[in-house]
Amino acid sequence: MSEEQPAGLLRRLAIILYDALLLVAVLFLATTPLVFVNHGEAVDYSDPWIAVAAQAYFVGVAYLYFGWFWTQGQTLGMRAWRTHLVDREGRSPTWLRALARFLLSIVSWLPAGLGFWWSLYHPQRAGWHDTGSGTRLVVRARASRLAQATHQPNPKDEKE
DSSP: OOSEEEOOHHHHHHHHHHHHHHHHHHHHHHHHHHHHHTTTSOOOTTSHHHHHHHHHHHHHHHHHHHHHHHHHTOOHHHHHTTEEEEETTSSOOOHHHHHHHHHHHHHHHTTTTHHHHGGGTSTTOOOHHHHHHTEEEEEEOOOOHHHHHHHSOOHHHHHO
16 A cells, blocks of 8 residues: 555545544534523524524534544544545645535535545545545555654663
């Protein structure tokens, strides 16, 4: 395996599952201020204005969650699968690219996930949201054990 390879669909789906579990926990915590503002009672979503405002709030929380991790180069799910998000120059994306990726990811899901299935046929395994936002998911090879051993100090040398 060379230095970087494009991430395939199965790896992407595993990352999505991992990150979805974490996002559910974040959204669960994000309900706390809503319940606090409502004096400890559940929020009544029957009012359309409250329902729209709450949905916008939760979408905003999801964007902040993904945007922060994407601008750092990895979500926790990506870290578990040795995958990095980079822009065309190989750097971590900007907040603007993260916003484009977030919005286009929603579009990629809408027609039965077609934007993700597209990666099976794209030469660089890119989905619609990758292409549209100028980002790509890459898998980086693990450092070999020999390379790791050469970078770690020898404890015997420190005692002398």
